Every structure is written in structure tokens, then in C-alpha cells.
Amino acid sequence: NAGVTQTPKFQVLKTGQSMTLQCAQDMNHEYMSWYRQDPGMGLRLIHYSVGAGITDQGEVPNGYNVSRSTTEDFPLRLLSAAPSQTSVYFCASSYSPQGFRGYTFGSGTRLTVV
Amino acid sequence: QQQVKQSPQSLIVQKGGISIINCAYENTAFDYFPWYQQFPGKGPALLIAIRPDVSEKKEGRFTISFNKSAKQFSLHIMDSQPGDSATYFCAARKLGYNQGGKLIFGQGTELSVKP
Numbered sequence: 076n077a078g079v080t081q082t083p084k085f086q087v088l089k090t091g092q093s094m095t096l097q098c099a100q101d102m103n104h105e106y107m108s109w110y111r112q113d114p115g116m117g118l119r120l121i122h123y124s125v126g127a128g129i130t131d132q133g134e135v136p137n138g139y140n141v142s143r144s145t146t147e148d149f150p151l152r153l154l155s156a157a158p159s160q161t162s163v164y165f166c167a168s169s170y171s172p173q174g175f176r177g178y179t180f181g182s183g184t185r186l187t188v189v
Numbered sequence: 190q191q192q193v194k195q196s197p198q199s200l201i202v203q204k205g206g207i208s209i210i211n212c213a214y215e216n217t218a219f220d221y222f223p224w225y226q227q228f229p230g231k232g233p234a235l236l237i238a239i240r241p242d243v244s245e246k247k248e249g250r251f252t253i254s255f256n257k258s259a260k261q262f263s264l265h266i267m268d269s270q271p272g273d274s275a276t277y278f279c280a281a282r283k284l285g286y287n288q289g290g291k292l293i294f295g296q297g298t299e300l301s302v303k304p
Contacts, residue, residue, distance in 0.1 A: 106290040176235070178292060183231075
């Protein structure tokens with residue numbers, strides 16, 4: 076039981092490049108979310124999903140895309156990287172409302188855009 | 190807009206002392222209030238959580254106090270230990286299935302417990 080697995084752990088991108096941050100969970104959780112963490116800002120929600128095929132925007136969705144084709148995977152795509160997207164990104168998963176016990180977070184991807 | 194406000198930003202406590210971190214929320218459409226603990230280089234991990242129909246919840250040395258009328262909740266760490274040194278986040282979950290268990294986080298408190 077690996078929990079929530081994020082890859083890569085570190086990434087450096089040039090401005091304008093695109094990339095996909097991978098997230099997979101093996102707990103059969105319905106809910107999955109992407110957060111970014113910046114100093115003094117806490118964690119801010121980028122996108123979330125309540126199940127396969129269903130996604131929606133969070134607080135800071137601009138510049139990011141998501142899709143959820145399976146229950147296990149929830150990749151985050153940066154379309155055209157900008158320095159403002161330098162951050163630590165966390166993927167998280169949880170059971171649905173009836174079983175909600177808080178999110179389980181991955182270990183994060185530290186992204187630097189130069 | 191910051192819907193969950195957390196204070197202080199940083200906190201230094203002596204070993205054996207009590208650490209207190211406060212949070213206030215603006216939106217009444219929250220139904221679950223967790224606290225997360227994060228060590229450097231790691232993802233946040235659920236520490237303790239409370240629902241708004243309860244005024245206090247205690248788990249070991251960790252206690253949440255919840256004041257629904259004031260829209261405030263706080264984390265108390267009794268007998269603080271150097272191993273408690275970490276960043277703590279409060280959060281609030283928005284009601285509704287279609288909210289996807291959305292957690293709104295506070296800004297975080299960096300706790301340092303001195304030996």
C-alpha cells in the first residue's frame with residue numbers, strides 16, 4: 076500500500092515549457108486534489124476531482140489543466156510554465172463525504188521555473 | 190480572499206510548555222476542521238480534526254477547541270517536545286458533495302520547540 080505517489084520529486088523548467096506532474100493513489104479514494112504551497116500562503120487548491128471523469132477548478136486554476144480518466148490517477152499539466160508557478164505541488168486523495176477523514180497527501184513535487 | 194486566517198506565523202516554545210495556534214474562518218458553510226502537521230520535505234499529515242457540533246476534541250497531547258459562534262478554532266499542544274517542531278496548518282472543508290472535499294487552508298504556523 077503506497078498511498079499517494081507523486082513524480083517527479085524535483086523539476087526545473089524553462090519559461091514556456093510544458094510538463095505533467097504525475098499523481099497516483101492505491102487506496103480507491105474518490106476525491107483527489109492538487110494543491111500548491113508557497114511561503115506565507117499556506118496550501119492553495121488548484122483543481123480537484125470527485126471521481127473518474129469529473130474535475131473542477133479550485134482557487135488558483137489558471138495555467139493548469141487536469142483530467143481524471145481512472146480512479147487511481149490524477150495528473151496535473153502545466154501548459155506554458157511561468158516563474159510564478161515555481162512552487163511545491165502536493166497531490167492529495169480522500170474518501171467521499173460519507174467516509175471523509177481528511178486528505179492523504181503525497182510527498183510533493185518541487186518545481187522551479189527559470 | 191483568505192477564508193481561513195491562522196496565527197501566529199511562527200511560534201517558539203520551551204520544551205514542556207503549551208503551544209497554541211489559532212484560526213478564524215469567515216464562511217459558515219464549513220463542516221469539518223482538520224489540523225495538519227508538516228515536517229520539512231514531507232507532505233502534510235492529518236493530526237487531529239473536529240466537526241462543528243463539538244466544542245473540544247483531545248487526542249493525546251493535542252487538543253482542538255472550537256467556538257462556533259466566534260468562528261474560531263485552536264490547536265493546543267500540551268507538554269510540547271522538540272519532535273513537535275514542524276509547520277502546522279489549520280483547514281476547513283466546504284459543505285457539499287460537489288465541493289469535492291475542498292479544504293481551505295490557513296497560512297501555516299512554524300513551531301519550534303526548544304530543548
